[in-house]
Amino acid sequence: MNRFLRLLPVMLLLTGTSCRTRIPEPECLLPRPTSIEHQRGALPLNFPLRLSIEAPDTTAATLRHFVLASGLPVEPASRPDDTPSRSAADERPALHLHLENNAALPASEEGYRLTITRRGIALRSRGEAGLFYGIQTLLQLHDRYGKRLPALEITDAPRFSYRGLHLDVSRHFFDAAFVKKQLRMMATLKLNRLHWHLTDGAGWRVAIDRYPELTGQAAWRHGATWQAWRDGGGRYCRREDPQAAGGYYTKAEIRDVVAFADSLHITIIPEIEFPAHSEEVLAVYPALSCSGEPYTTGDFCIGNEATFEFLENVLTEILELFPSTMIHIGGDEASKTAWATCPKCRARMQREGLTSTDELQSYAIRRIGRFLAEHGRRMIGWDEILDGGLAPDAVVMSWRGEEGGRKAAAAGHDVVMTPGSHCYLDGYQDNPTREPQAFSGYLPLRKVYSYDPAPTAMPGREHILGVQANLWTEYIPTPEQAEYMLYPRLFALSEVAWSTPEGKEYADFHRRALWLTERARAAGYRTFDLMHEEGERRESLTPIDHLARGCRVDYAAPWSERYAAGGAGALTDGVRGSWSYGTCWQGFLECDVDVTLDLGEVRPLREVTADFIQWYSAWIWLPRRVEISVSDDGRQFRTLATLGNDYPEEAERPAYRAFGWQGSDHGRYIRYRALHNGRPGGWLFTDEIVVH
Ligand code: ACM
Numbered sequence: 001m002n003r004f005l006r007l008l009p010v011m012l013l014l015t016g017t018s019c020r021t022r023i024p025e026p027e028c029l030l031p032r033p034t035s036i037e038h039q040r041g042a043l044p045l046n047f048p049l050r051l052s053i054e055a056p057d058t059t060a061a062t063l064r065h066f067v068l069a070s071g072l073p074v075e076p077a078s079r080p081d082d083t084p085s086r087s088a089a090d091e092r093p094a095l096h097l098h099l100e101n102n103a104a105l106p107a108s109e110e111g112y113r114l115t116i117t118r119r120g121i122a123l124r125s126r127g128e129a130g131l132f133y134g135i136q137t138l139l140q141l142h143d144r145y146g147k148r149l150p151a152l153e154i155t156d157a158p159r160f161s162y163r164g165l166h167l168d169v170s171r172h173f174f175d176a177a178f179v180k181k182q183l184r185m186m187a188t189l190k191l192n193r194l195h196w197h198l199t200d201g202a203g204w205r206v207a208i209d210r211y212p213e214l215t216g217q218a219a220w221r222h223g224a225t226w227q228a229w230r231d232g233g234g235r236y237c238r239r240e241d242p243q244a245a246g247g248y249y250t251k252a253e254i255r256d257v258v259a260f261a262d263s264l265h266i267t268i269i270p271e272i273e274f275p276a277h278s279e280e281v282l283a284v285y286p287a288l289s290c291s292g293e294p295y296t297t298g299d300f301c302i303g304n305e306a307t308f309e310f311l312e313n314v315l316t317e318i319l320e321l322f323p324s325t326m327i328h329i330g331g332d333e334a335s336k337t338a339w340a341t342c343p344k345c346r347a348r349m350q351r352e353g354l355t356s357t358d359e360l361q362s363y364a365i366r367r368i369g370r371f372l373a374e375h376g377r378r379m380i381g382w383d384e385i386l387d388g389g390l391a392p393d394a395v396v397m398s399w400r401g402e403e404g405g406r407k408a409a410a411a412g413h414d415v416v417m418t419p420g421s422h423c424y425l426d427g428y429q430d431n432p433t434r435e436p437q438a439f440s441g442y443l444p445l446r447k448v449y450s451y452d453p454a455p456t457a458m459p460g461r462e463h464i465l466g467v468q469a470n471l472w473t474e475y476i477p478t479p480e481q482a483e484y485m486l487y488p489r490l491f492a493l494s495e496v497a498w499s500t501p502e503g504k505e506y507a508d509f510h511r512r513a514l515w516l517t518e519r520a521r522a523a524g525y526r527t528f529d530l531m532h533e534e535g536e537r538r539e540s541l542t543p544i545d546h547l548a549r550g551c552r553v554d555y556a557a558p559w560s561e562r563y564a565a566g567g568a569g570a571l572t573d574g575v576r577g578s579w580s581y582g583t584c585w586q587g588f589l590e591c592d593v594d595v596t597l598d599l600g601e602v603r604p605l606r607e608v609t610a611d612f613i614q615w616y617s618a619w620i621w622l623p624r625r626v627e628i629s630v631s632d633d634g635r636q637f638r639t640l641a642t643l644g645n646d647y648p649e650e651a652e653r654p655a656y657r658a659f660g661w662q663g664s665d666h667g668r669y670i671r672y673r674a675l676h677n678g679r680p681g682g683w684l685f686t687d688e689i690v691v692h
């Protein structure tokens, strides 16, 4: 190639102000906009932009205030009414914000069109929220390009109207400043719902005037961490106790956070757990439980009218604090055990013609739903609110997989998808043996990003209001750890919630996530280090070839159908498990792994080995002992190895361990026995018996 031609790209890059120069495509926008049209040229920002706003007065005032405080290089227009001026002094480039009902704009009030030319910036929307999101996009461009914005036109609108983050402040308390910091990041990500999990068995976190013991006692405990508190018996103490740990929000703090969220177009949905997850309430108001005794259950007594009086009084104060239409009433994981024998609950069932405790739960939920409707609000609850029948206007939050949400949507209920498989950010995001302790499962960035809450073929998909990431905090004791678990995975969720699935590409997202992670770190967020993500378990990435691959396996005890990993061939298919015990690991419940492999003929042997997992929170343990033996005829076996296990049973950190023999021998049949540790409900998980 001619020397000059080879130099041309470099010269074009260096002559940055040439109008023929194309600034690189924006790889900074996250969530990805619906469309970007790149133009030639750029807008220099050597001087502040003149701000002009065409919108009704109150909207204009709010927007002006926001833009002037945003860090964008703008100054207010000289004319008091902020309309565009034609005076010579106003020839400087402007940032025009137009609120207009223009059919050419995205239909959604959250949508916008942002046009950057060499002469200025125009941002148009049918709604104030759309202008707000357009400003968020502009802020990301400004952060990326500084004093030279690329000329372009972005047209953008959200895929879903509900784009949420859930935050559990019961297991560990996070103060109002922390919540506001996360609200700021949510706005950057164009998320618009904070589901605030204010109450749970590990602590009550909101002041309720009528029930002072909720914050006098149920908000305080011995044990700064959830684990220490749980291991110490899960008791509460008075606030005055010198060892008291915990906290709660005053009403003034709640109002302040709600107003701050509102200024960022975020609605806060409070959750008051009912009828279960209420150990803390029943510890201080035990008369509301079936037994009447504290520390016996987390379920309210549904037969007792005082339960409903309590909840309605609490909700009355909650409704004063939170203007959100949706109010979350929990509904998850009621044990229902005490209800079956409690005289009051049984009497209620008889009076109301209810035939099961599921129907009793449904009665309680519907009753609270009616109360909320009478006050102009709408009930939302975890998918258990479907059990026993659901009021038609209730919104279902699908967490136990997608099944509940899919059923509810097909039946015409509005649904928010938040399945544990893709949306629970308390799981490990990288190698579980190296990461700080987390709750369960392996949920890397890629998997969050892969989620589609409403695939094209899904019946009732128009009822999917949106999607939410959940941050449960049992294993998240500090604000730094909470941010570490949130980011960058919340970036992926925001793109799932906002952007269309067309054009979805992980590599492209990953580049933008790297950029935003770096920017978030610079802004003081303590994120996961995406640059050094280790990724999926190496063994799972390529199939392994070995002597027993494809061989027949006889099982003395069966695998569990819940974790079949493909069934009879799973242990000799060459496929190794991932970090997630749910992927390609075969599970054995309350029994040994006792399998015999037939190699088809006597073969020389150098190695027989298999990997196992310990994952305490999932009740999965390494084998107590492993015995490996070999036979030429399938009847007479010789022991090759007996192996012990020194990894402590109480160790909560996940471990992946190989139990194997190496040496020189021969044989046709290999018996591999891994002994279960005898814990009721305990599992063994293995993925492949590898023979060389
Ligand atoms: C839940 O995770 N118990 C909703």
Ligand code: ZN
Pocket (backbone or CB within 6 Å): 289, 290, 300, 301, 302, 303, 304, 338, 339, 342, 343, 344, 345
């Ligand atoms: Zn009862």
